[in-house]
Amino acid sequence: MTKPYIAGIGGANVDIHGQSFAPLIRRDSNPGRLHLSMGGVMRNILDNLTRLGEACQIVTAVGDDAYGQMLRTGCQALGMGTDGMLTRPGHSSSTYISIMDSAGDMLVAMSDMRILTEMDEGFVAGQMELLNGAELVVCDGNLSASALNYLTAHCTAPLCMDPVSTTWARKLVPILGRFDTIKPNRLEMEILADMPIATEEDLEEACTRVLAAGVRRVFVSLGADGIYYKGPGGSIHRRSRRFDRMVNATGAGDATMAGILHATRKGLDESEILDWALGAGLVAISGKDTINPDMSEQAIQQMIKEYVK
Numbered sequence: 001m002t003k004p005y006i007a008g009i010g011g012a013n014v015d016i017h018g019q020s021f022a023p024l025i026r027r028d029s030n031p032g033r034l035h036l037s038m039g040g041v042m043r044n045i046l047d048n049l050t051r052l053g054e055a056c057q058i059v060t061a062v063g064d065d066a067y068g069q070m071l072r073t074g075c076q077a078l079g080m081g082t083d084g085m086l087t088r089p090g091h092s093s094s095t096y097i098s099i100m101d102s103a104g105d106m107l108v109a110m111s112d113m114r115i116l117t118e119m120d121e122g123f124v125a126g127q128m129e130l131l132n133g134a135e136l137v138v139c140d141g142n143l144s145a146s147a148l149n150y151l152t153a154h155c156t157a158p159l160c161m162d163p164v165s166t167t168w169a170r171k172l173v174p175i176l177g178r179f180d181t182i183k184p185n186r187l188e189m190e191i192l193a194d195m196p197i198a199t200e201e202d203l204e205e206a207c208t209r210v211l212a213a214g215v216r217r218v219f220v221s222l223g224a225d226g227i228y229y230k231g232p233g234g235s236i237h238r239r240s241r242r243f244d245r246m247v248n249a250t251g252a253g254d255a256t257m258a259g260i261l262h263a264t265r266k267g268l269d270e271s272e273i274l275d276w277a278l279g280a281g282l283v284a285i286s287g288k289d290t291i292n293p294d295m296s297e298q299a300i301q302q303m304i305k306e307y308v309k
Contacts, residue, residue, distance in 0.1 A: 005054070006054050010119075012094065013039050014094070015095075015097075016097040018035075038071055042138060058080055061085075061116075062086075062088070064090065065093055067092075092114065132157055136157060137155055137160065138160045139160070140162050140163075149175060152178035162257050166190075176215060177215060181217045184221070185220070192210055195209070204230065206220075207236075218231070226239045239275065239277075252284045259300065276304070
């Protein structure tokens with residue numbers, strides 16, 4: 001890929017969601033609806049970026065099964081480069097299944113992400129040429145500690161991280177200063193900054209600590225309360241939203257990161273990047289699926305105009 005691109009390294013999986021038409025009967029076959037889709041935090045971020053017109057390359061591992069083929073052909077159909085998507089013979093692709101009752105409450109879920117262990121230090125080393133050729137690299141917390149350590153020590157492109165969970169955030173603490181940009185939520189930020197966050201002052205202090213570790217930009221996702229930013233030179237920006245049309249919150253964080261990266265690539269200033277981050281998140285939660293097929297620059301700009309303040 002010769003044109004400027006964004007690379008993503010991390011998990012890509014197939015999501016299976018089932019919902020019963022009637023109250024569930026245990027240990028029996030229950031009529032309902034099943035929905036199959038591509039997922040994974042890093043893959044979802046690249047999916048949104050591709051819909052926004054960015055050239056993207058995905059770096060991940062899949063099995064030699066039907067789901068692995070689905071992930072490969074699905075990403076290619078979006079226009080995403082799959083040069084870094086390696087097939088591991090004899091392995092199952094990363095898969096997540098959830099079963100919900102007739103009211104939409106999750107009864108049980110199971111994930112098979114054993115293939116992530118294949119994305120070890122050697123796997124990352126073999127992908128460095130592709131990664132270092134990118135203008136930006138985004139990763140999620142699904143990589144092992146050793147793989148993350150190798151990536152952050154050898155990647156020359158700016159690294160952007162979505163911690164994914166508090167568990168994964170703990171892995172980042174020793175190498176935190178190697179990231180250009182991070183987008184934690186409040187709980188993940190408490191882990192990264194090693195302090196509780198109860199007030200606006202706490203939030204600023206937590207960001208100051210993370211910046212002191214070497215991070216250049218930190219975007220703290222606050223859910224319904226918007227997003228908080230602190231960057232180079234101590235610049236601070238805050239955005240909130242007024243939005244009452246939420247359909248599905250599942251993909252909000254992935255779209256928010258995509259908005260940050262796309263606005264960064266467009267050369268927008270810090271304040272505008274925050275607008276795009278929140279606007280992209282609103283486009284995501286206004287759709288029924290994790291990835292809103294209506295994601296576009298125009299859709300984001302409309303959300304910013306109507307709901308971001």
